[in-house]
Amino acid sequence: MSFGKAIFGDNQFLGVNHANQAKAGELYERFKRPDAILEVLAAAYDAGVRDFMFTTHDRYEPVFDEIRRSKLFPGMHYSPCLPYAHKYWYQLSNKGVAALLASTVLQVNPLRIVPASIGVLTGRTRSLTHLLTEIEVLMCKGLPIRGVFLQNAAFDLLLAMNLTGFIEDFHKVVSHRLGALPGFITMNHPKARKVLCSQIGLDRPWVCANLNQAGFRMNPSQTLCEESFGSRQTRNIAMSIFSSGTLDPSKALDYVVSHMRSGAVDSVLFGSSSRENIQANYTKITA
């Protein structure tokens, strides 16, 4: 099992645009309607895309309900990225870390909390990781899941705090219990590679990180990120390839495609809200 060369992303559906807040606001409004999301997903499907990678935002609940009910997009695979950090971040101000954790795990069968809590008290966190992961992927129940990714807000936090045990737990839970490909989104590719491959010892894990001609959010530097992608110790998904529209799109795509040909990039994550752009990008990425 592997991802296709072109993975459709969801920044446009959530109003994320790194280069223009005004455009971000327009997109956020436009995609409040589930139908608007379904129309763009249909365009991606028609273009040939078979992977949709998304954050676990409440906005997708009615979208997935409709996909299941009407059996839309046969052959499409879904890869949730969790957690949707904003919903937890806001609650953190009011509740604090401990209470937030408690209220989150209470969303599932309270009996499941017992082994998770005992695990935490005795220093074993896998039950807790399993529980939290399961809560987040509930919305995709009944859909074919290809991968489950840890968002950079969570993964880079674990990375920052040197919490390799949680990262290892997540990898095991996703691959063994959910039967999906575990993946990690990061803004610090070189550091992530070192921890995942050298410290934890994972065999070519899937890592999704920025790779773009402008060097946008490639930390600590564009050169070190290019070298890290090129090491091929990880399987790489390139994202932010257009640097949110700050570059000539054709040259931006050429840059990423050249890294794909050299083997540094396995898949490309891209988002768009226009049928024409989706088709053009898909064709170039998969050529």
Add this chain to the structure above:
Amino acid sequence: MKILVIGGGKMGMSHLALLTQYVGKANVALCDSKRSTRWMFRWLLGYKVYPTVDIALARMGRPSGVLIATPTPSHATLANWAIEHQLPFFIEKPLTLDVKRSTDLVKKAADANVPAQVGFVLRYVASFQRLREMVSSGALGPVKTYTASMRGNFMMEPPEPGNWQGIFSRGGGCLNEYGPHIIDLCHFIFGEVDRIDSVEAAKVVCSQADDRVSVNWTHRDSTQGRLEADWCDASKRKSTIEFLVSFAYAEVRVDNSAIEIKWSNDAPVTAEQRARFETPVKPFNVGFYLRGEEFSLELEEFLSICSGQRQHIDGEVPDGIAAGLKDGWEVDRVIDEIARKAGLK
């Protein structure tokens, strides 16, 4: 270099995590009075924790700096403690929300020669730095007027009774929450505010605090500006800042990431200058990215203060960006005057 973080809330946790990457886990410790927070950070996250600052100082030895990320009411006490112990400190915004206490802190730190940084993080956003350069260089002509706005969906439903975020006198409300960010940015870009000309405040979801504030003010150099803050805007996914600036030779719109310039037909600005200002802004590279470059950059700056050596990984990061205690005092002073004019105090 050892750093003590005081306060294990969301900002404290974010700073602690970032600092771990810069100085190593063995060299950061957390001080928090809450037992559950200490338990979480010690047993689950593996950090050294202490219940009080004095115990921390006794057990961990003298840190190179302390980072104060507790709720605002405790800021003055902890800052005074850091000054008394001659410890460089970083303190989250707002400084104290009490003009007299902030005035005392500024003086005490200056007298003791203790360096301090206030967490006005948006100063490190590249687009706002570009706007500051546009204003200070005078290349686009003098500023005629501007509007600065901060809008978000922070408070969409009435807060639970007793929740401090819905009570102005306890540091809640839109002016106290959004005000420090946007007021400091205006101060950073256009200089000190000389007088508040008019204020309007409205309650939408909170009964004991403001939800929307608009202010007209005049800066020391006579520039007139308008501030609009709204924390219950349903059209926003997250808080968004926007400046609309009318220069003599151009109309400029700037947000957290983009700059749009409309030149007037007769603008005496060279093609080279235009290209310099129109080039899309790119955030600076950082040693470790967690929530946005600006959070890493402000800590790199603080570590530079603590170590006496520049800690930025990107050679392009300008110097002199950090907010000091006087900047924190200035924001407290402006908020106080707005609150009085709005009838919130």
